[in-house]
Amino acid sequence: MMKILIVEDEKKVASFIKRGLEDENYLVTLSFDGADGLKRAISGDFDLIILDCMLPKKDGITVLHELRAAGNQIPVLMLTARAETADVVSGLDAGADDYLAKPFAFAELQARVRALIRRSEQDRGADIRYADLRLDPVNHKVWRGQTEIVLTAKEYNLLAYLVRNAGTVLSRTNIADNCWEYPFETFTNIIDVYINYLRKKVDGNFPTKLIHTVRGQGYVLSDE
Ligand code: CA
DSSP states (O other): OOEEEEEOSOHHHHHHHHHHHHHTTOEEEEEOSHHHHHHHHHHSOOSEEEEESSOSSSOHHHHHHHHHHTTOOOOEEEEESSOOHHHHHHHHHTTOSEEEESSOOHHHHHHHHHHHHHHHHOOOSOOEEETTEEEETTTTEEEETTEEEOOOHHHHHHHHHHHHTTTSOBOHHHHHHHHOOSOOOSOTHHHHHHHHHHIIIIITTOSSOOEEEETTTEEEEOOO
16 A cells, blocks of 8 residues: 655645545545654655645755655655746755645646656666666666766656667657656746756766757757
8 A cells, every 4th residue: 555645734735635545545644744744754654745835843845855865765746835936946956756736636636646656666677778877777776887876756767768768859748748647738847957957967077968958859868
């Protein structure tokens, strides 16, 4: 049974999500403030965390920063008050795997929960290699040569998709369709945001750049 932690101080919203997810056979734990949520997130054995942005005691972004700083890579779905780029970007920056703007329909939340859990369950195969890049699909670890590169779950999935299609130019639509498993609407610059994160981590300190922009077309992973 998949275990989900919901950190949300609005009790009505929290119990609405809890009931919906329990109907889907998830085991749900509720937490109503950031400090308690962080403690539970670190000590509990959860498959996913749904984390509100505005929380008493410790806000969602801080919780997420501290969780990632502690080496915890549990997938996190951030809830934001509005679909504002600034909120979303700071959430992603802190290591969220996805976000959802309030108010949302339960079906939308459910689709994202499923997609995130499927991703974290996925891939039990051999290492994926390209140039000096190596991806371990079981533990979602990445190396360039001997240097380990620490990625969030979402960044890992995007990189894995680029590596599996190395040498092929991928449009933003290709990337959205393959790396985001729910209908992708207006916020397509989220892909550019993620590509920039990946670039910093994967190419930042290395002389050979692997992630390239093809103007007007999209992105390609290549060592040429
Ligand atoms: Ca709140």
